Amino acid sequence: MSLGSFNLHHPATVAEACALGARFGRTAAYLAGGTELLVDLRSGRKAVAEVIALGGIAELRGVRAIKGGLEIGATTPLAAIAESPHVMAGFPALSEGIATMAGRQVRNLGTIGGNFSCGVPCSDTPPIVCAAGGRVALVAPDGSEREVAARQFVLAPRVTVLQPGEIVTAIRLPEQPARSGASFQRFSLRRGSALAVASVVAWVRLEKDVVAEARIYMGAVGPVPLQAAQAEASLVGQAAGEATFAAAGALAAAEAQPISDLRGSAQFRREIVAVLTARALAAAARRAEGGAR
Numbered sequence: 542m543s544l545g546s547f548n549l550h551h552p553a554t555v556a557e558a559c560a561l562g563a564r565f566g567r568t569a570a571y572l573a574g575g576t577e578l579l580v581d582l583r584s585g586r587k588a589v590a591e592v593i594a595l596g597g598i599a600e601l602r603g604v605r606a607i608k609g610g611l612e613i614g615a616t617t618p619l620a621a622i623a624e625s626p627h628v629m630a631g632f633p634a635l636s637e638g639i640a641t642m643a644g645r646q647v648r649n650l651g652t653i654g655g656n657f658s659c660g661v662p663c664s665d666t667p668p669i670v671c672a673a674g675g676r677v678a679l680v681a682p683d684g685s686e687r688e689v690a691a692r693q694f695v696l697a698p699r700v701t702v703l704q705p706g707e708i709v710t711a712i713r714l715p716e717q718p719a720r721s722g723a724s725f726q727r728f729s730l731r732r733g734s735a736l737a738v739a740s741v742v743a744w745v746r747l748e749k750d751v752v753a754e755a756r757i758y759m760g761a762v763g764p765v766p767l768q769a770a771q772a773e774a775s776l777v778g779q780a781a782g783e784a785t786f787a788a789a790g791a792l793a794a795a796e797a798q799p800i801s802d803l804r805g806s807a808q809f810r811r812e813i814v815a816v817l818t819a820r821a822l823a824a825a826a827r828r829a830e831g832g833a834r
């Protein structure tokens with residue numbers, strides 16, 4: 542199938558993009574790396590009359606330290622994020638998560654803003670940002686700005702809080718506390734260019750060898766990035782160790798809401814979640830103990 546026919550716009554600033562968004566509303570789509578949008582246009586899942594390319598807007602690109610954390614511009618390519626010294630040092634789970642996504646070509650083009658905005662349940666970066674306590678910065682067509690907690694951004698498969706014409710401008714990650722660590726674990730049917738069958742991100746903060754706080758988010762096993770609240774609660778106050786993590790894995794598996802599809806049955810996905818959760822917790826605890834997050 543062809544991409545269909547549309548007008549292509551190249552705004553140079555967020556303000557210009559907002560003006561186009563306001564003018565065209567639901568008849569337009571923003572284009573970042575195009576690795577999701579162009580597939581949707583070609584398959585007929587989406588049809589738009591106007592495409593607004595965000596790639597020429599310098600202010601939307603780059604990883605920078607901000608007061609209290611890190612800001613990742615929405616159109617920063619995934620590969621650049623994974624290789625950013627700021628991300629590798631402060632948020633290694635994000636680097637390791639991106640490294641498992643797609644292939645190099647897609648990671649060079651695809652962006653974190655696009656990975657959030659498409660609202661696809663198996664998108665890999667939203668659960669990682671949720672576990673880090675991250676937020677999504679948005680600007681509306683009238684220029685007004687707002688911030689939404691990452692865990693509230695995706696509402697249902699392919700449905701997000703984005704209003705017509707609204708743009709994701711950045712993902713913001715708060716500085717992580719001492720003795721905390723996170724890990725991303727994913728299972729896919731092959732290495733490279735395969736979507737996740739299931740993924741789990743675990744984040745822990747330790748006091749001595751006891752889990753003081755825990756956050757667990759699961760990807761590809763529910764309509765949105767799912768928080769495993771019971772598994773998290775089971776960890777608090779417990780000694781960090783294999784038995785504790787295995788028990789949390791069993792709870793996370795019960796909290797998952799997987800479907801059966803060509804990548805795996807619901808039951809298989811639950812079993813995978815149990816294993817990935819225990820692995821992610823063990824790796825997160827090692828990072829917390831070692832001081833590296």
Ligand SMILES: Cc1cc2nc3c(=O)[nH]c(=O)nc-3n(C[C@H](O)[C@H](O)[C@H](O)COP(=O)(O)OP(=O)(O)OC[C@H]3O[C@@H](n4cnc5c(N)ncnc54)[C@H](O)[C@@H]3O)c2cc1C
Nearest residue numbers: 573574575576577578643651652654655656658664665709
């Ligand atoms: C071969 C292949 C393998 C893939 N593997 C994976 C994988 O392993 N894991 C994974 O998570 N994804 C994967 N994807 C999906 C895709 O590459 C990612 O979701 C990517 O991050 C999308 O970013 P993009 O910049 O290309 O988005 P685009 O395609 O440009 O946009 C996606 C959607 O978001 C909207 N949008 C984009 N940017 C913004 C913004 N700043 N503000 C508002 N709306 C915006 C667009 O209008 C569109 O609706 C794969 C895709 C392909 C083709």
